[in-house]
Amino acid sequence: MEAAHAPAHGHAHDDHGHKPSGIMRWVKSTNHKDIGTMYLWFSFTMFLVGGVMALIIRSELFQPGLQIVQPDFFNSMTTYHGLIMVFGAIMPAFVGFANWLIPMQIGAPDMAFPRMNNLSFWLLPPAAMLLIAAQFMPGGGAGVGWTMYAPLSTQAGPAMDLTIFAVHILGISSIMGSINIITTILNMRAPGLTLMKLPLFCWTWLITAYLLVAVMPVLAGAVTMTLTDRHFGTHFFNAAGGGDPVLYQHIFWFFGHPEVYIIAIPAFGVVSQVIPAFSRKPLFGYASMVYATASIAILSFMVWAHHMYTSGMPVEAQLYFMYATTLIAVPTGVKVFNWVATMWKGSLTFETPMLFALGFLFLFTLGGFTGLVLSITPVDVQLHDTYYVVAHFHYVMVAGALFSAFAGIYFWLPKWTGRMYDETLGQWHFWLSLIFFNVTFFVQHFLGLAGMPRRIPDYALQFTEFNMISSIGAFGFGLSQLLFLYIVIKCIRSGEKAPDKPWDGADSLEWTHLPTPAPWHSFETPPVIK
Amino acid sequence: MNKEKANRRLLTRLSVFAVLMFGFGFALVPFYEKICEVTGINNLIKPAAAIENTQIDRSRTITLEFDANSHGLDWEFKPVLNSVRVHPGEMIHVEYDVRNNGDKAIVGQAIPSYGPKLAAQYVKKMECFCFKQQPLQAGEGKRMPVQFVIDSTLPADVNTITLSYTFFEVKGAALPKGDGQG
Numbered sequence: 001m002e003a004a005h006a007p008a009h010g011h012a013h014d015d016h017g018h019k020p021s022g023i024m025r026w027v028k029s030t031n032h033k034d035i036g037t038m039y040l041w042f043s044f045t046m047f048l049v050g051g052v053m054a055l056i057i058r059s060e061l062f063q064p065g066l067q068i069v070q071p072d073f074f075n076s077m078t079t080y081h082g083l084i085m086v087f088g089a090i091m092p093a094f095v096g097f098a099n100w101l102i103p104m105q106i107g108a109p110d111m112a113f114p115r116m117n118n119l120s121f122w123l124l125p126p127a128a129m130l131l132i133a134a135q136f137m138p139g140g141g142a143g144v145g146w147t148m149y150a151p152l153s154t155q156a157g158p159a160m161d162l163t164i165f166a167v168h169i170l171g172i173s174s175i176m177g178s179i180n181i182i183t184t185i186l187n188m189r190a191p192g193l194t195l196m197k198l199p200l201f202c203w204t205w206l207i208t209a210y211l212l213v214a215v216m217p218v219l220a221g222a223v224t225m226t227l228t229d230r231h232f233g234t235h236f237f238n239a240a241g242g243g244d245p246v247l248y249q250h251i252f253w254f255f256g257h258p259e260v261y262i263i264a265i266p267a268f269g270v271v272s273q274v275i276p277a278f279s280r281k282p283l284f285g286y287a288s289m290v291y292a293t294a295s296i297a298i299l300s301f302m303v304w305a306h307h308m309y310t311s312g313m314p315v316e317a318q319l320y321f322m323y324a325t326t327l328i329a330v331p332t333g334v335k336v337f338n339w340v341a342t343m344w345k346g347s348l349t350f351e352t353p354m355l356f357a358l359g360f361l362f363l364f365t366l367g368g369f370t371g372l373v374l375s376i377t378p379v380d381v382q383l384h385d386t387y388y389v390v391a392h393f394h395y396v397m398v399a400g401a402l403f404s405a406f407a408g409i410y411f412w413l414p415k416w417t418g419r420m421y422d423e424t425l426g427q428w429h430f431w432l433s434l435i436f437f438n439v440t441f442f443v444q445h446f447l448g449l450a451g452m453p454r455r456i457p458d459y460a461l462q463f464t465e466f467n468m469i470s471s472i473g474a475f476g477f478g479l480s481q482l483l484f485l486y487i488v489i490k491c492i493r494s495g496e497k498a499p500d501k502p503w504d505g506a507d508s509l510e511w512t513h514l515p516t517p518a519p520w521h522s523f524e525t526p527p528v529i530k
Numbered sequence: 531m532n533k534e535k536a537n538r539r540l541l542t543r544l545s546v547f548a549v550l551m552f553g554f555g556f557a558l559v560p561f562y563e564k565i566c567e568v569t570g571i572n573n574l575i576k577p578a579a580a581i582e583n584t585q586i587d588r589s590r591t592i593t594l595e596f597d598a599n600s601h602g603l604d605w606e607f608k609p610v611l612n613s614v615r616v617h618p619g620e621m622i623h624v625e626y627d628v629r630n631n632g633d634k635a636i637v638g639q640a641i642p643s644y645g646p647k648l649a650a651q652y653v654k655k656m657e658c659f660c661f662k663q664q665p666l667q668a669g670e671g672k673r674m675p676v677q678f679v680i681d682s683t684l685p686a687d688v689n690t691i692t693l694s695y696t697f698f699e700v701k702g703a704a705l706p707k708g709d710g711q712g
Binding site: 112113175178179182183186187188213214215216217218219220221222225233235236238239240241242244247250251254312314 | 555556566601
């Protein structure tokens with residue numbers, strides 16, 4: 001990691017302020033680039049931990065019957081795989097991007113609150129340790145699913161308390177990070193950089209940060225209620241005391257649906273930077289992109305109960321949630337249209353970042369379509385809690401958010417490290433990921449349509465072949481990510497020197513105004529934007 | 531510096547917003563209760579509103595089955611009759627027996643459920659032991675009434691209704707005076 005930040009000699013403004021050395025540089029860092037790097041490494045570590053959990057799940061599902069793990073442990077794996085991937089891998093990855101890029105893209109010297117930035121990162125490792133420690137509590141990890149529905153969660157063992165506390169800490173970290181991002185974008189822009197000139201990545205993060213500040217406290221409230229129901233004699237979700245377990249679902253999904261966009265919107269931002277750069281054209285429909293993102297964010301607060309069609313809602317409510325949900329396809333369609341129109345008649349080249357962005361575009365749209373299928377109430381009642389849903393959200397989370405994160409890493413790695421990654425290996429990584437991803441998850445659509453329920457360690461015999469295919473794909477996908485680790489390490493250690501602007505079409509400030517690698521301190525005097 | 535002041539002001543505002551949203555999560559609790567009350571969802575343990583149609587439909591006979599469970603409680607709980615055959619619109623009175631076999635006084639709450647689920651809105655309870663919490667001393671037994679009418683608009687394809695009660699412990703509920711270990 002040190003190599004990534006070896007001082008770039010020959011540039012005038014990177015020699016102020018000596019970098020502290022050793023571990024304390026990282027522990028006490030208030031530098032947005034260091035913190036961004038730590039977020040990204042933390043996220044990758046959690047990605048591997050969550051990935052191992054996924055492989056345990058897929059190993060057990062390779063054959064019907066119980067071979068490898070006990071059902072309780074299996075349930076715990078589905079729970080923590082979800083929690084760790086959502087809160088430990090994907091969200092921190094995009095916060096890492098935000099830290100690295102937002103100050104550089106708006107011409108600011110650092111984030112608005114550098115010390116709070118340090119604290120929001122260092123809250124993450126303890127939260128991750130709590131989630132992992134939960135596995136070793138009496139009774140094992142809490143097998144409640146990442147949604148932590150009551151009454152299961154109010155009856156689960158002591159692991160649940162660790163999980164609740166971890167969610168609290170993760171929430172506080174996200175809220176602090178978001179406040180930092182909003183303040184940085186609103187107050188620290190270079191003179192002349194109006195909001196409607198912001199790179200789209202900053203716009204998407206501004207909107208995401210508002211979503212986070214609005215809904216993370218609601219999740220904190222929901223798990224706090226679970227905690228007091230468990231230990232302090234309240235009855236929020238306890239029918240016997242006048243509460244209602246369905247209430248938990250409403251509060252959780254009031255958080256949970258915006259959370260889906262918290263994951264997806266920064267991914268839209270990355271793709272909106274990458275596609276124009278490799279099309280050598282400005283983004284098509286910039287303003288409509290901003291408005292579409294904002295509409296998706298606003299609509300996300302009004303559709304939460306489409307996760308709960310089978311909970312016994314009146315038909316009027318089901319109709320409302322169905323129509324509101326299908327409405328989201330409109331701004332999302334605008335975005336997809338704009339990305340495609342950006343490429344129209346562009347001078348396209350297909351380096352690894354572009355390949356991942358195109359993989360995102362294709363597979364995220366496919367995941368969006370299955371989402372549209374699931375938004376239709378009568379269909380959802382049939383498909384609820386089947387592998388169709390699992391396939392749907394892995395298309396938007398893995399092929400959506402994760403592929404976009406890969407696109408972003410390959411795109412900015414030269415700027416961050418000063419070195420180029422190995423293009424051949426990068427393309428191998430893309431094609432292996434793309435193929436194995438589809439081998440893993442495409443067949444799960446068929447499993448779901450045929451009625452295989454999710455979160456169950458065993459299944460009926462007729463599902464065997466598709467499950468075997470899916471498990472083989474999962475191991476291929478997992479192993480391909482080790483290639484990614486190798487590519488990044490190779491790039492940091494021995495990649496070729498990168499030029500200041502390795503991508504022709506890249507036009508945001510970090511490419512046009514800063515040397516490669518980006519100096520430790522940048523934009524101490526803000527650039528003037530015409 | 532001016533910018534620092536502006537940053538701090540935004541920090542305060544956003545923090546207040548986050549705290550308010552934490553409160554909003556809790557505000558959803560009474561809001562949800564109100565919605566359920568207004569729309570009539572989930573009024574399982576409240577008396578039915580006045581019965582509009584008291585015409586007894588003698589052309590139909592419905593089999594009512596009774597079931598009783600206790601959840602995590604050492605209570606013996608069973609219906610006096612296992613099933614009855616009734617006409618829609620007829621006033622029905624049945625009884626349940628409950629006995630606390632444990633060595634501690636406990637407050638329980640019975641929650642009804644119906645099979646098929648849609649029968650819930652057609653079983654109009656006027657009186658039920660589930661309308662209030664039931665304290666039982668150690669070893670104490672009780673016979674408890676339920677009085678209800680089956681609405682005659684019950685869909686024609688429903689011929690059997692199962693009414694099932696489950697007793698849950700109400701943790702932290704105050705026991706009536708003079709209790710204690712029995």
